[in-house]
Amino acid sequence: MDETDRKLISALRHDARASLSDLAMMLGVSRTTVRGRIERLKASGEILGFSVVLKADTARDPVRGLMMIGIEGRGTDRIIRQINGLSAVRAVHTTNGRWDLIVEIGTGTLEEFDAILGQIRRFDGIASSETSLLLNTRKSGN
Known part of the structure; x- marks a missing residue:
């Protein structure tokens, strides 16, 4: 996990519903990079899932x-x-x-x-x- 992954996770903790475009803009990377990193973090077990707090x-x-x-x-x-x-x-x-x-x-x-x-x-x-x-x-x- 590198600094971009940590920033991505922090952004998702703040708003797990943020669009790939918004996340890419925040991180200064492409949408494809964000999608790939999320999929890799899910596959490795770093991200276990997403939830809704009511x-x-x-x-x-x-x-x-x-x-x-x-x-x-x-x-x-x-x-x-x-x-x-x-x-x-x-x-x-x-x-x-x-x-x-x-x-x-x-x-x-x-x-x-x-x-x-x-x-x-x-x-x-x-x-x-x-x-x-x-x-x-x-x-x-x-």
Whole structure:
């Protein structure tokens, strides 16, 4: 992947429906080059697909947040299984640094969100946690 591929991917992330002509003009290359690069990136698995984000998708979870979790001992796999079993959990990420896991949570109300936090904090092996509510999403990876 070269710089032109990276710029193409960035442009597609901004507007996946941009025309080949618009993309070519932005990148300073021909439409044929853009088409070929997109096809090559799809064939290599760099681009897995394109998606649409609907307004209703963002309304699904009016209360969203990230819970950073520190785990004591060797219970990480067990804790991940427990967390994955919760319907309010949207994603679980392992990480390095101060926190062992970052958990994306989405609920309909603050009360539901608080209940999920309490449930996770009671799991055996959770040493510490810190949670941040997501106020607004300016750009989504979806």
